[in-house]
Amino acid sequence: xxxxxxxxxxxxxxxxxxxxxxxxxxAYPFFYSLYLSFFxxxxxxxxxxxxxxxxxxxxxxxxxxxxxxxxxxxxxxxIILSVPLILxxxxxxxxxxNSQIKARAFFRLLYFLPVVIISxxxxxxxxxxxxxxxxxxxxxxxYKFFTTLPDRISFPFLYMFDNLVLILWFSGVxxxxxxxxLQKINSSVYEAAKIDGANSWIxxxxxxxxxxxxxxxxxxxYTIMELASFANNSINGVITMHMFDIDKPYSYSSALSWxxxxxIAIIIAITYLLLKERRRV
Amino acid sequence: MKYNKYLNPKRYINTKILxxxxxxxxxxxxxxxxxxxxxxxxxxxxxxxxxxxxxxxxHPSLRNFRLAFDxxxxxxxxxxxxxxxxxxSILQTLSTAIIAYGLARFEFPLKKxxxxxxxxxxxxxxxxxLVTKYMLFSRLKIAGTPLASFLPTLFGQGIKSTIFIxxxxxFFSMLPRALDEAAEIDGATQMQIFWKIxxxxxxxxxxxxxxxxxxxYWNETLLSGLLVGNTLKTLPLALRDxxxxxxxxxxxxxxxxxxxxxxxxxxxxxxxxxxxxxxxxLFLQRQFIESIEKAGITGE
Numbered sequence: 086x087x088x089x090x091x092x093x094x095x096x097x098x099x100x101x102x103x104x105x106x107x108x109x110x111x112a113y114p115f116f117y118s119l120y121l122s123f124f125x126x127x128x129x130x131x132x133x134x135x136x137x138x139x140x141x142x143x144x145x146x147x148x149x150x151x152x153x154x155x156x157x158x159x160x161x162x163x164i165i166l167s168v169p170l171i172l173x174x175x176x177x178x179x180x181x182x183n184s185q186i187k188a189r190a191f192f193r194l195l196y197f198l199p200v201v202i203i204s205x206x207x208x209x210x211x212x213x214x215x216x217x218x219x220x221x222x223x224x225x226x227x228y229k230f231f232t233t234l235p236d237r238i239s240f241p242f243l244y245m246f247d248n249l250v251l252i253l254w255f256s257g258v259x260x261x262x263x264x265x266x267l268q269k270i271n272s273s274v275y276e277a278a279k280i281d282g283a284n285s286w287i288x289x290x291x292x293x294x295x296x297x298x299x300x301x302x303x304x305x306x307y308t309i310m311e312l313a314s315f316a317n318n319s320i321n322g323v324i325t326m327h328m329f330d331i332d333k334p335y336s337y338s339s340a341l342s343w344x345x346x347x348x349i350a351i352i353i354a355i356t357y358l359l360l361k362e363r364r365r366v
Numbered sequence: 367m368k369y370n371k372y373l374n375p376k377r378y379i380n381t382k383i384l385x386x387x388x389x390x391x392x393x394x395x396x397x398x399x400x401x402x403x404x405x406x407x408x409x410x411x412x413x414x415x416x417x418x419x420x421x422x423x424x425h426p427s428l429r430n431f432r433l434a435f436d437x438x439x440x441x442x443x444x445x446x447x448x449x450x451x452x453x454x455s456i457l458q459t460l461s462t463a464i465i466a467y468g469l470a471r472f473e474f475p476l477k478k479x480x481x482x483x484x485x486x487x488x489x490x491x492x493x494x495x496l497v498t499k500y501m502l503f504s505r506l507k508i509a510g511t512p513l514a515s516f517l518p519t520l521f522g523q524g525i526k527s528t529i530f531i532x533x534x535x536x537f538f539s540m541l542p543r544a545l546d547e548a549a550e551i552d553g554a555t556q557m558q559i560f561w562k563i564x565x566x567x568x569x570x571x572x573x574x575x576x577x578x579x580x581x582x583y584w585n586e587t588l589l590s591g592l593l594v595g596n597t598l599k600t601l602p603l604a605l606r607d608x609x610x611x612x613x614x615x616x617x618x619x620x621x622x623x624x625x626x627x628x629x630x631x632x633x634x635x636x637x638x639x640x641x642x643x644x645x646x647x648l649f650l651q652r653q654f655i656e657s658i659e660k661a662g663i664t665g666e
Contacts, residue, residue: 089473092472093475095468095556096468096469096472096474097468098468098556099467099469099472099560100465100469100472102461102464103465103468103522106518107483107487107521107522109502109521110499110517110518110521110523111487111490111523113498113502114495114502115494115498117502118495118498121497121498177388178389181385181388186382186385186386186389193651195393195396195397196392196396197651198400200578201581201640201643201644202585202643203585205588205602206587206606206608206639209606210608210632210636214632250395250399253392254396254399285381307529310489310491313491314492314588316587316588324497325496328500335497335498338496338497339497342494345491345494346493349489349491353489
């Protein structure tokens with residue numbers, strides 16, 4: 086019994102920095118920003134004075150603000166379309182990198198490059214100087230074909246073609262995650278399947294995919310968060326722009342960030358429900 | 367009939383060729399921006415205008431780099447960048463190890479709840495706490511100082527700290543219990559066990575955490591731009607403000623057209639910004655890739 090309490094004590098001792106940090110640097114700013122979003126803040130010589138305004142900021146965000154709804158939908162559509170593309174692409178690359186190939190070290194060196202150099206300003210320089218446009222997709226038949234289709238159908242495809250290189254550049258960490266997952270699969274499982282006559286297509290669907298499934302979920306959530314927090318999102322501009330508004334400093338900005346947080350949380354919840362492991366009966 | 371295609375050599379070779387084609391093709395898409403950046407940054411203004419010149423500059427010059435170097439104020443921003451990424455990544459490597467050790471090796475009340483909270487913190491977008499973090503730090507009078515970036519890191523709330531805690535957690539969980547039991551019998555304290563036994567065994571996790579942390583702190587612009595950006599400008603922040611700064615240093619009315627901002631200068635600036643990371647990566651890539659695989663970043 087004494088041993089057990091001693092262990093618990095040391096557990097808390099090691100873990101306690103996190104609890105302190107969580108209270109001060111995560112939980113407090115998080116809930117305080119929720120609080121602020123319902124108030125108007127005014128700076129006085131005596132201190133900060135806040136008056137309750139209810140949902141005013143939230144309503145204004147959608148009814149009165151010109152930029153915010155656009156920036157929000159822009160960022161969300163970007164996330165919703167990019168995540169599946171990044172996942173599929175990084176899984177394919179990870180499987181290829183995991184196969185018996187020559188110059189494996191060289192390819193890995195190349196494919197992990199974006200992990201190291203990707204940052205908001207670098208990406209925006211590359212994009213604004215057309216360095217991220219490897220080929221002009223507009224020249225190709227397939228692109229033209231999709232432009233003739235109704236907007237609603239063609240939009241995701243055109244988006245994919247337009248952002249191909251950026252999607253590749255966002256896949257660095259995801260490739261590493263998948264590669265680590267693939268290497269945990271015991272190779273004897275594959276051998277057994279091959280002896281039983283399974284081809285690589287069947288092996289992929291029946292063995293690799295189910296075994297890698299938890300990694301897909303982890304990767305999907307990681308990708309959503311990576312894209313959501315990326316400094317270049319148009320939503321960042323809107324949120325920081327309103328931070329020091331004279332009539333409603335901090336409050337309106339907080340409301341916007343909470344709308345954003347809730348939207349991202351919904352996307353993550355849907356992703357979780359779609360990708361979580363179903364218990365076999 | 368259908369058994370074992372893998373014994374069919376022709377088919378096998380075709381698959382191999384296809385794999386190489388895809389890998390090289392996609393690899394080109396990765397290399398293209400790099401090559402474009404390098405080739406454009408060496409081009410003189412005439413080369414940039416000349417449509418017949420695509421990759422190899424005819425009049426290669428270092429002028430773009432000289433201009434970009436001055437506008438970025440590299441001598442200052444480089445050391446700011448080193449300072450603002452090295453210190454927090456060392457703190458992060460240490461603090462997340464300690465935190466994860468507590469979670470992985472001890473049983474204590476509410477542990478499950480804390481574990482879930484650790485995971486949940488990852489799901490808060492940076493933007494959500496941006497405003498209030500700024501308010502908090504300005505009230506503590508540390509907004510604008512490096513402490514605003516270091517302090518959260520010290521308490522396990524740095525950039526993507528959840529990932530590092532999970533990484534260490536997996537690593538420490540894999541180490542056999544017999545190790546610390548033996549050490550305890552020999553009279554070692556918990557601190558000694560952690561420092562002398564567990565940490566030395568988790569070098570792959572330490573290396574991975576340190577490199578990732580360094581890279582993410584180096585590239586961070588959203589939070590650091592707001593918290594410390596006005597006093598200590600890092601290279602990526604200087605790159606973000608490059609166009610405005612350039613216009614300020616070389617007003618287009620004065621001076622001749624040769625000083626006008628062109629993509630050669632901008633690409634040179636981008637290259638300068640990522641060069642330190644590229645060099646680090648080329649030196650450490652072996653440890654980097656191997657340690658990720660050994661550390662098993664994703665866990666079970």
